[in-house]
Amino acid sequence: MWLEAPRAFPRRMIASAPMSRLVCKAWAGRTAAALAMVASESAVVETAETVTVSDAAGVAANMIAAGEPLKNVWRYAIVQLLDDYRSVRGRDGVAGAAALFTRPPAPVGDVRVDAALAALAEYLARADGWTPPDWVRDPDRATPQWWFVTDWTGLQPKALVESPMSFRKRGVFITDDALARA
Secondary structure, X not given: OEEEOOXXXXXXXXXXXXXXXXXXXXXXXXXXXXXXXXXHOOEEEEOOOOOOHHHHHHHHHHHHHOOOOHHHHHHHHHHHHHXXXXXXXXXXXXXXXXXXXXXXXXXXXOHHHHHHHHHHHHHHHHHHOOOOOHHHHOHHHOOOXXXXXXXXXXXXXXXXXXXXXXXXXXXXXOOHHHOOOO
16 A cells, blocks of 8 residues: 655665554554554555655654654654665766755754764765765864663663764764664
8 A cells, every 4th residue: 555755865764663654644644544544554654755854853852742662763763864865876876965964954953963964974975985064063063961762771881882983972872783774
């Protein structure tokens, strides 16, 4: 079952409970049909546009306002942005992918997510050889309280060691596989 979503959101989003209701609210225009569709089944939301960092920040802000856990914000906003970046890079090259990060995102309501968006932009810029945008150097895009993206405390020492510098210096700690995609 396909559901048309606003064009400014990810090309493909697979939603399953408990995220289903939120995904419908955030990406399917809050329609009653959308809510009914995912109440018992997973849904695929498909659009034609690629997400920019500003779009991802908007999704994250909506999720935070709805009380979603940060691990879900990571998955449905930040990792989706990473997926779109890699897709655009494959299709349009590095310059096209870098353009996803040119406009600074608005604050999302949680400094940890703001820090993660800046860290991702810097990480991708360093990895692919483009100049990071000026907004990533904003000191407000670092969290004074460390954020371990994983909920598993046993993985936190691993995250301390494996986090790329762009994440670590902003107080965001991830494991190697957090940025690895199939």
